[in-house]
Amino acid sequence: MKITIGAVVEGGSSLQYRTGSWRLERPILDHDACKDCGRCEEVCPDSAVHWEEAGFRIDYDYCKGCGLCAYECPEEAIQMIPEEK
């Protein structure tokens, strides 16, 4: 790929970089326990939780497994389990 003048980069291009491989623990969202409050989406530093028609979904391509969503969930609907490599 050719370099750009002044090293200018397209905004949003980090989506090409999958940080999910950093993860040591995987958050598992229990949709039955989830009350759709959106706290998990709100506290994710990696913008890796998305609202979809069926409810909230964790994007494992980018989730680094920090565990903030699980700790902050008021319904305790997210469990962290060791990531299997």
Place this chain on the structure above:
Amino acid sequence: MSRTQVLEGSEAVAWAVRACRPHVISAFPISPQTHIVEQLARMVADGELDAQYVRVESEFSAASVVSGASAAGSRAYTASSSQGLLLMTEVLYASAGLRLPFVITGVNRAVSAPITIQVDHQDTISLRDCGVLQFYAESAQEAYDLHLAAFKIAEAPDVLLPVMVCMDGWILTHSYEPVSLLEQEVVDRFLPQFRPVHFLDVNHPKTWGSYAEEDVLMEFRYSIQRAMEGAKTRIREVFTQLGELTGRDQGGLVEAYRTEGAEVVLMAMGSVAGTIKEVVDALREEGQKVGLVRIRCYRPFPHEEIWSAVRGAKVVAVLDANVSMGSEGAVSMDLKAKFYGRPGAPKVFPCIAGLGGREVAPEVVREIIRRALEGDEAEDGSWQPYWAGLRPEILP
């Protein structure tokens, strides 16, 4: 198409900048740059110039403000001297790397310590490596012309680098001479609005100022070098175009003055060329074969033009108003680097002249020529720098 007025050199520069219609001006006061930025402030205050004038708390911020303005797509201008230019150094490296065009007047003044307001070229020469183009003016008129050209060259899509117009403090900034000013419509046609290749645009968000690693860093540096080399074509073109508008031909990247058949060619930058030309004229009258090459564009270094101008000469005596401590003057080093190994290259006689405001009187120039002709090389053939006008008797 033009009108002539007797102006202080600083005023001439302010008129040139005004005619270029910058969106943003930012400056911090330092002698002898002050009259330029005061004139511009007056023009803004009187509504003659519609620009945002950001009065900053340091030269570091002045250079940063114009860099930010350039990134946002605006034509921008700043000026400084001496310590102020050194304080800008880091900013100028980064702005060249980010390919942010703007124009800066480098009003030449020696560097501390001891602190002084005397003129030499140590300040601007210290910035020679950072990716900023450097022009040197001989007169207020030339300073005026070079500023008009500088914006056009800086903003050219194949250049996109800061351009510095250097002029000797006091000698050029604070003395009066008749200066011919172009009409605004002429300048507007010559220099249309800035059309940036990239700018900070919410509709097309770009990220500018990335972190890079060894896989691409060398290519980014090389592309600045390539832009510098390529700028030579653009500079020749713009100087020619401007020359046609002004009717003034001050030379291209260099001015060759009576170099035909010269045995000794002097080489210098800035206002000292006036004195040298007088001496050259006098010596030519006396039958001596001497000439002058005045460098107008120091970065990129115009070695092709210099080579054409000095071919056949025995010696090129370089008057450097700067010194790289522990070595010699910057221009003589550049010249040797380009001449070395080239068949028929003249010898280079390095002189340190005009340092810290020490006068380069006609006798000093004559003495340099005498030594150049006699040859005062060491036994091993090396030629140590000659510190012209040095007072050895007061050394401890």
Place this chain on the structure above:
Amino acid sequence: MGKKRKRDAAAEEELFVSGHRACPGCGMALAVRHILRATGKDVIVVTPTGCLETFTSPYGYSPWRVPWIHHLFENGPSVASGVAAALKAQKRDHIRVLAIGGDGGTFDIGFGALSGMLERGDDVLYICVDNGAYMNTGGQRSGATPLYAATTTDPPGRRSLGKRERKKDLPAIVAAHGVPYVATASVAYLGDLRRKVRRAMAFRGSRYIQIDTPCPSVWGFPSHLTLEVGRLGVKCGLIPLYEMENGQIVSVKRIKRKVPVTEYLRLQRRFHHLLDRDELKRLQEFADDTIRRYGLLGPSEKGGSHDREGGPER
């Protein structure tokens, strides 16, 4: 915030997308997401050198969906001033300038430029995402490091208890410039943070928000506790949250149940050396003084919105 509103927020176009390289649980990355959520897309962001610049700008990979520029470490405010001047000259008045810098670039090396920008009143919202040390280089002391915190350049030892001096009171210094809006916020109270950013955007001129952004990597706590540590910092009184308009404090975040400073400190490796020391009392006194100074205890004034937003109390 109600469920409906939270879902709407989630559905908004994300202006700070995935794939950035912040450490897991980074408080700063989370703060930036919510800053941009509050400003919307019509902003140009300037970021001086630091963690934020490094983890968001490896060449070719940018999470920023707003125009963004990094120039140098010490010139974030002046580059922002230059952008603001250009926008004014171009009459692009609806585009606003945001500078987001770390505490090193704000409290220390960029301080002169910041003061210049504030004194001129340039139309910039400057946000300091404050994690109290130079994290990008491994956690060296800054002017924002709190008293007694361990840093790599002011480590505790036989003759040292870590940082010897108090954190510089930068919001007060900023306010002394006479700017229209100054606030402190915490990533632990995201609703309050977004509200303050929106409030700041309602003013023209220079505005300043300082956001406490706990750093799991260098403060030394597990990455799932970033907000918990942030909350305890507020609840013990060491991190007062308040906002000032035109020099007057107009709101403070009240502490409903005050906690001892040890609860905040014991979670963090940077304070472990202090836990069995008498000097702990000095920190407790400092927290108590802060609580008194800002009137942080007691019920919120009627109509104060700042207690309703933010995370659930634990």
